[in-house]
Amino acid sequence: MSVHPQPAPEASAPRPAWNLPRLREAAARGEKLAMLTCYDATFARVLDEAGADILLVGDSLGNVIQGESSTLPVTLEQMAYHTRAVAQGKRQAFLITDLPFGTYESSPQQALASAVALMRAGAQMVKLEGGGYTAETVRFLVERGIPVCAHLGLTPQRVHAIGGYRVQGRDDAAAQVLLDDATALAQAGAAFLVLELVPSALARRITQQLPQLMTIGIGAGAGTTGQVLVMHDMLGLTGGAHAKRPRFVRDFTRVPGTPPEAPGLSVPQAVAAYVKAVKDGSFPDEAVHGY
Numbered sequence: 001m002s003v004h005p006q007p008a009p010e011a012s013a014p015r016p017a018w019n020l021p022r023l024r025e026a027a028a029r030g031e032k033l034a035m036l037t038c039y040d041a042t043f044a045r046v047l048d049e050a051g052a053d054i055l056l057v058g059d060s061l062g063n064v065i066q067g068e069s070s071t072l073p074v075t076l077e078q079m080a081y082h083t084r085a086v087a088q089g090k091r092q093a094f095l096i097t098d099l100p101f102g103t104y105e106s107s108p109q110q111a112l113a114s115a116v117a118l119m120r121a122g123a124q125m126v127k128l129e130g131g132g133y134t135a136e137t138v139r140f141l142v143e144r145g146i147p148v149c150a151h152l153g154l155t156p157q158r159v160h161a162i163g164g165y166r167v168q169g170r171d172d173a174a175a176q177v178l179l180d181d182a183t184a185l186a187q188a189g190a191a192f193l194v195l196e197l198v199p200s201a202l203a204r205r206i207t208q209q210l211p212q213l214m215t216i217g218i219g220a221g222a223g224t225t226g227q228v229l230v231m232h233d234m235l236g237l238t239g240g241a242h243a244k245r246p247r248f249v250r251d252f253t254r255v256p257g258t259p260p261e262a263p264g265l266s267v268p269q270a271v272a273a274y275v276k277a278v279k280d281g282s283f284p285d286e287a288v289h290g291y
């Protein structure tokens with residue numbers, strides 16, 4: 001009898017790269033998805049290695065990279081530049097890029113040309129802000145092989161129309177509009193829906209009523225399929241005179257229960273703590289981060 005040495009069980013099997021079918025399967029199993037914004041190759045590698053499922057090249061780069069006071073000045077060329085950088089650094093994570101202000105609103109054709117530029121740069125999905133009126137554009141892109149993430153609630157590209165960064169969908173009428181918009185976007189084929197600054201109960205209801213949509217919350221409570229934060233916010237780097245930190249943010253470099261002067265976690269440790277907290281449902285904490 002020949003004795004073949006058994007291969008040692010793998011300490012940690014390499015995680016396969018995320019793609020849209022795998023994300024849908026994970027969501028259907030009830031796995032919470034952890035998304036973070038990312039703007040360059042080095043952080044893409046660090047966030048990916050720390051377990052972030054999805055990286056978003058957000059137009060929030062206007063705020064945190066460029067120092068602008070809104071996302072409106074950000075251009076398509078800048079989004080493509082940062083998308084390429086993130087695409088070079090990541091391995092397993094899924095990559096979504098924001099269509100910036102003014103590059104998709106005129107027509108589905110305009111949106112397609114802009115989306116193509118971002119997909120060429122390495123995006124695996126594009127994200128666009130706006131209500132049911134964008135459903136036609138979403139369908140146009142999806143039919144042409146471009147996966148789409150929609151974005152409802154506080155849509156920062158509309159800051160001057162809204163008059164500030166405020167909670168959306170508070171009263172019954174506004175909540176119904178949001179639910180109708182989400183339904184239209186789901187029917188148009190959006191795969192993901194970011195819900196920003198909406199009451200937790202509404203985000204939970206949209207998530208439960210539209211199982212074909214994977215919802216990603218930011219200031220939307222714990223009832224969504226996943227969570228997203230701006231990386232600089234969850235590393236405790238934002239704040240100061242120009243950017244009051246929203247209440248939905250948690251600084252993951254701080255260890256809960258330790259004094260403020262205690263040493264903080266490293267970036268990889270903080271990101272791993274965020275991923276773990278999203279997966280086990282301990283972030284967000286409705287009492288602290290909910291609306």
Ligand SMILES: Nc1nc(=O)c2c([nH]1)NC[C@@H]1CN(c3ccc(C(=O)N[C@@H](CCC(=O)O)C(=O)O)cc3)CN21
Nearest residue numbers: 060063064071156165166167230233238245246247248
């Ligand atoms: N660094 C950063 N983080 C973000 O989350 C972010 C950006 N930049 N830039 C684009 C938008 C702007 N965002 C913001 C900005 C401010 C609030 C804010 O101050 N919110 C109040 C809510 C007030 C209310 O109750 O209506 C809060 O205290 O959370 C929220 C989201 C989210 N996005």
Ligand SMILES: CC(C)C(=O)C(=O)O
Nearest residue numbers: 037058059060194228
């Ligand atoms: C906060 C997320 C959802 C975003 O759109 C961005 O970072 O631009």
Ligand SMILES: [Mg+2]
Nearest residue numbers: 058059060098
């Ligand atoms: Mg954005």
